[in-house]
Amino acid sequence: MSQRTLVLLKPDTVRRGLVGEVLRRFEAKGLRIVAMEHRTIDGAKADEHYAEHVQRDFYPPLRDFVTSGPLVALVLEGDEAIEVVRALNGATDGRKAAPGTIRGDLSLSNRENLVHGSDSPESAEREIAIWFPGL
Ligand code: RTP
Ligand code: MG
Numbered sequence: 001m002s003q004r005t006l007v008l009l010k011p012d013t014v015r016r017g018l019v020g021e022v023l024r025r026f027e028a029k030g031l032r033i034v035a036m037e038h039r040t041i042d043g044a045k046a047d048e049h050y051a052e053h054v055q056r057d058f059y060p061p062l063r064d065f066v067t068s069g070p071l072v073a074l075v076l077e078g079d080e081a082i083e084v085v086r087a088l089n090g091a092t093d094g095r096k097a098a099p100g101t102i103r104g105d106l107s108l109s110n111r112e113n114l115v116h117g118s119d120s121p122e123s124a125e126r127e128i129a130i131w132f133p134g135l
Helices: 011-015 019-031 043-049 059-066 080-090 102-106 121-131
Strands: 002-009 032-039 070-077 115-117
Touching: 002 019, 002 080, 002 121, 011 019, 011 032, 011 043, 011 059, 011 070, 019 032, 019 102, 032 115, 059 102, 070 080, 070 121, 080 102, 080 115
Parallel strands: none
Antiparallel strands: 002 070, 002 115, 032 070
């Protein structure tokens, strides 16, 4: 079933010059970019996006990180896009993510792990409305 999912290329991806490399992997897989924006977010936007994590111990440094510079937000569309993107992204911790995944190949960090992908249809709907209202 065709789905849409919200993807972030986090500030480490932009800083490290890996936007093209990461987008290439999504496009090569067959996912279509239906919206994309380069922007820097403030703390309030980070809190909205990471509503499920704002009370966690790891959130303050995560908030600093995602607001530390420009990121690229996009919506990808395709068959089972939510699960497919999370499989391409790999496990959260780049040190443990499998080789062949974006994080497994390109990240050595549990925080600076390059990408975000919605984790369910409900999350995708909520996150797309936050980042691309009206889409
Ligand atoms: P994402 O939401 O970014 O796609 O990543 P995920 O589902 O694999 O991981 P999640 O549990 O939702 O965590 C969100 C982001 O928070 C940072 N994080 N830091 N213990 C820590 O220091 C820690 N745990 C998670 C990561 O940037 C993770 O992607
Ligand atoms: Mg998550």
